[in-house]
Amino acid sequence: MYKSLEDxxxxxQTQTNQYLSGLYKNYFSGLTRPDVSIxxxxxxxxxxxxxxxxxxxxxxxxxxxxxxxxxxxYVGNRLKASIENVPYTRIRDCNCLLERxxxxxxxxxxxxxxxxxxxALVLRAIQYFDLVRLYGGVPLVTKVLDADAHNxxxxxxxxxxxxxxxxxxxxxxxxxxxxxDSWGAEDYGRFTRAAALALKSRVLLVYASPIFNRDWENxxxxxxxxxxxxxxxxxxxxxxxxxxxxxxxxxxxxxxxLLDNTPCxxxxxxQLCSPELKLAINNGWENAIRMVSQNGGGGLAVPRDLYDNFxxxxxxxxxxxxxxxxxxxxxxxxxxxxxxxxYRTFAFNGTLWKVDNKADTVWLYxxxxxxPIDPEKLNVKYTEDNNKNSPVVVRKMSNPKALSADxxxxxxxVFEYRYAELLLNIAECYAAxxxxxxxxxxxSKIRNRVGIPSAQNYGLGNFSDKYQAIEACLYERRVELxxxxxxxxxxxxxxLYEGGKSTDDLSLSEKSTCEALGVKPLNDISRxxxxxxxxxxxxxxxxxADPLWxxxxxxxxxxxxxxxxxxxxxxxxxxxxxxxxxxxxxxMDNIGTPIYGGDGTTVVGYEEANISWxxxxxxxxxxxxxxxxxxxxxxxxGWKDHNNAQGxxxxxxxxxxxxx
Numbered sequence: 229m230y231k232s233l234e235d236x237x238x239x240x241q242t243q244t245n246q247y248l249s250g251l252y253k254n255y256f257s258g259l260t261r262p263d264v265s266i267x268x269x270x271x272x273x274x275x276x277x278x279x280x281x282x283x284x285x286x287x288x289x290x291x292x293x294x295x296x297x298x299x300x301x302y303v304g305n306r307l308k309a310s311i312e313n314v315p316y317t318r319i320r321d322c323n324c325l326l327e328r329x330x331x332x333x334x335x336x337x338x339x340x341x342x343x344x345x346x347x348a349l350v351l352r353a354i355q356y357f358d359l360v361r362l363y364g365g366v367p368l369v370t371k372v373l374d375a376d377a378h379n380x381x382x383x384x385x386x387x388x389x390x391x392x393x394x395x396x397x398x399x400x401x402x403x404x405x406x407x408x409d410s411w412g413a414e415d416y417g418r419f420t421r422a423a424a425l426a427l428k429s430r431v432l433l434v435y436a437s438p439i440f441n442r443d444w445e446n447x448x449x450x451x452x453x454x455x456x457x458x459x460x461x462x463x464x465x466x467x468x469x470x471x472x473x474x475x476x477x478x479x480x481x482x483x484x485x486l487l488d489n490t491p492c493x494x495x496x497x498x499q500l501c502s503p504e505l506k507l508a509i510n511n512g513w514e515n516a517i518r519m520v521s522q523n524g525g526g527g528l529a530v531p532r533d534l535y536d537n538f539x540x541x542x543x544x545x546x547x548x549x550x551x552x553x554x555x556x557x558x559x560x561x562x563x564x565x566x567x568x569x570x571y572r573t574f575a576f577n578g579t580l581w582k583v584d585n586k587a588d589t590v591w592l593y594x595x596x597x598x599x600p601i602d603p604e605k606l607n608v609k610y611t612e613d614n615n616k617n618s619p620v621v622v623r624k625m626s627n628p629k630a631l632s633a634d635x636x637x638x639x640x641x642v643f644e645y646r647y648a649e650l651l652l653n654i655a656e657c658y659a660a661x662x663x664x665x666x667x668x669x670x671x672s673k674i675r676n677r678v679g680i681p682s683a684q685n686y687g688l689g690n691f692s693d694k695y696q697a698i699e700a701c702l703y704e705r706r707v708e709l710x711x712x713x714x715x716x717x718x719x720x721x722x723x724l725y726e727g728g729k730s731t732d733d734l735s736l737s738e739k740s741t742c743e744a745l746g747v748k749p750l751n752d753i754s755r756x757x758x759x760x761x762x763x764x765x766x767x768x769x770x771x772x773a774d775p776l777w778x779x780x781x782x783x784x785x786x787x788x789x790x791x792x793x794x795x796x797x798x799x800x801x802x803x804x805x806x807x808x809x810x811x812x813x814x815x816m817d818n819i820g821t822p823i824y825g826g827d828g829t830t831v832v833g834y835e836e837a838n839i840s841w842x843x844x845x846x847x848x849x850x851x852x853x854x855x856x857x858x859x860x861x862x863x864x865x866g867w868k869d870h871n872n873a874q875g876x877x878x879x880x881x882x883x884x885x886x887x888x
Contacts, residue, residue, distance in 0.1 A: 238325065239334025244344055251321055252418075253509070254313045255351055259499040261513035262625055262642045264713040266358045268313050269302065273716035276841075278533040278706075281617075281755040281816025289840035290819050296852035296863065296870050303363055305853035315355055316369065322352040323372045346406030350419045350427065353399040357431055360392050361717065364440075364847045364864060364879025368395050383860050390883035393435045397887050400428040409469040416491055417500045417641075422469050425462035426496045426645060429653050432458045435885075436660065437721035438728060438741050439846060442880055445744070447662035447694065454888045456657035462650055471496065471647050478568030478678040479788060485625040488640050496645040503639035511642055515635040517622045519575075519590060521612035522583045523632040527575075528711075529618035531755035531816060532559065535574055538707055539567040543680040543687015545703075549748055560809055561800050562620070563785065568678045571787040573710055575623035577760060577807070578799045580786040582628035589784050592616050593807060595762040597770040611774055617757040617812055624711050648674055649714065652705050659697035667697045671704050699745040725750045725841035754817040754836045759810045776806055847879045 237243045258270035263279075265271060274280040276287060285291055293299075304314040311317060325348045329341050359366045367384035368391065376382070387395075403424040411418050436451035438444045444452075466472070474484040474494040484492060489500055502508035518524020536547045536559055546557035546566070553559055563576060575581045581590045591611045599605040627640055655670035668685050675686035691697040705718055719725065726749050727740020742749045762775050783802050785795045813833040821835040844866025855861060855870040863875030 238332035306857040342406040349403035459654040482572040511638040514638040656701040
């Protein structure tokens with residue numbers, strides 16, 4: 229007799245594959261667009277970065293979260309009778325397969341059983357990694373527990389971060405032994421040995437970073453050494469298995485993201501999507517970034533902090549750490565002579581952005597004209613209803629063949645982890661261990677692929693010390709991985725909101741991380757937007773009709789054109805003659821404080837506000853409901869528990885890994 233239904237499932241290869249497919253779906257059901265998600269849930273953290281404006285609860289100076297009732301409930305709440313797709317349910321499903329498949333009998337081969345266990349181990353590792361990133365140490369459950377609220381064996385304490393990382397690394401090491409180097413075409417998207425090794429590199433990089441590592445400045449620190457070793461091992465094994473950077477141009481880089489249900493040498497972890505309406509995961513990114521004029525959701529406005537930050541065409545920086553223009557850059561003519569990735573990441577006035585595989589030039593300006601009823605007032609008109617509070621919008625990872633009639637059901641795959649990220653991991657580890665030359669070598673690989681000239685180390689120049697090298701790695705990640713859901717975690721692990729000096733639990737050295745790396749803390753910035761206004765050449769008032777409709781017809785910027793340099797100059801001249809950049813009346817970042825006009829009653833705008841992140845937000849506390857029914861669990865330092873007592877669990881420890 230079978231012990232349970234699960235035992236019977238694992239006696240059959242087809243049923244086991246169906247079980248695994250269900251696990252994949254539960255884990256990646258939130259990965260419906262590339263910018264940000266966590267296991268089982270889509271969550272957008274973009275407005276916690278320079279990639280999007282708009283203050284939220286965690287970045288407003290007027291609000292502060294400290295109570296258990298205000299904590300993120302992702303970890304789950306109390307035990308329920310019904311099954312929910314939450315972290316410890318997903319972990320239990322993995323444990324079930326790992327415990328029972330070897331003893332289930334049936335006609336399942338040993339090779340198949342190992343491959344099934346390898347996939348379950350990677351899934352379990354990914355889930356624990358997400359829990360660690362959100363909560364620090366969490367209870368480690370590695371076997372199936374009875375669903376009984378009174379079961380003493382289930383009263384597991386929070387493990388330390390080191391213990392959690394050890395378990396994650398153990399799982400990934402074992403998975404690498406079980407998984408194949410590749411799958412057949414029908415199984416594309418399943419985890420490979422390469423995926424397990426690359427994920428280990430990502431995990432150990434986070435463990436070595438300042439968020440968990442008080443000794444991060446020590447070039448010989450064992451965590452950095454382990455992370456570097458993991459990255460190099462992954463690189464070697466991935467290269468043997470045929471992985472690598474895709475293509476040798478910016479055009480290839482752009483088209484790489486459009487390989488649909490087709491193996492791509494750069495894709496390490498990939499979510500397969502489908503355009504089907506039922507029982508399928510659709511990629512919602514296309515609809516989100518497309519303009520109203522393209523029948524899309526309206527587009528994603530890009531703060532000036534990000535588009536100014538992209539390099540120039542020769543790889544040198546356009547602005548310094550304070551945001552001041554350098555190396556001949558002019559922010560009013562931001563599209564001139566930029567990094568080749570700039571034109572594949574952003575769209576702006578005059579940009580060719582195909583839809584339905586047809587030419588479509590995007591326009592994002594506005595103009596004012598007298599109100600026909602009250603000429604003393606002005607109406608505002610946005611060209612083609614593209615109302616955006618920035619001159620620049622996101623176009624990265626969009627499909628020129630996307631059907632404007634049905635942008636909401638894109639079937640283009642989502643890359644969660646690609647080879648370029650692995651190379652950037654290695655570069656950062658080299659920087660942190662003091663090997664600046666090797667750091668430059670790996671960063672150069674990223675820039676060489678997209679066609680940046682090799683002079684001055686592809687525009688990187690030379691680094692005076694490891695801190696400058698680390699900052700260069702974070703800078704390159706910000707460009708190469710923009711809108712791929714990585715920037716929020718980079719800011720988090722390097723404590724870049726205020727540098728980590730505001731509480732004892734995050735005090736790492738005499739200098740904050742921001743001071744050490746020479747970067748401006750995000751808590752000091754307000755993300756900037758602007759309007760692009762049509763300007764009247766002769767001073768005559770505009771009418772409701774588009775004043776630039778005829779003049780703009782001759783303007784189009786196409787990075788694939790042989791006349792691209794000439795087109796840039798033409799667009800520059802068009803900007804100079806027809807546009808002016810004006811300040812937003814409602815800043816991207818504000819807390820709703822009005823600015824009144826001369827009469828003292830008319831609101832003419834709103835006050836700008838800076839990001840105001842609190843240090844205890846880096847690691848969430850456990851939610852109140854969970855603590856009420858699991859009273860043995862400690863609350864995180866910086867948060868109050870269910871009895872309003874201060875938390876005692878510290879997520880930073882000085883332990884060393886015993887597993888590498």
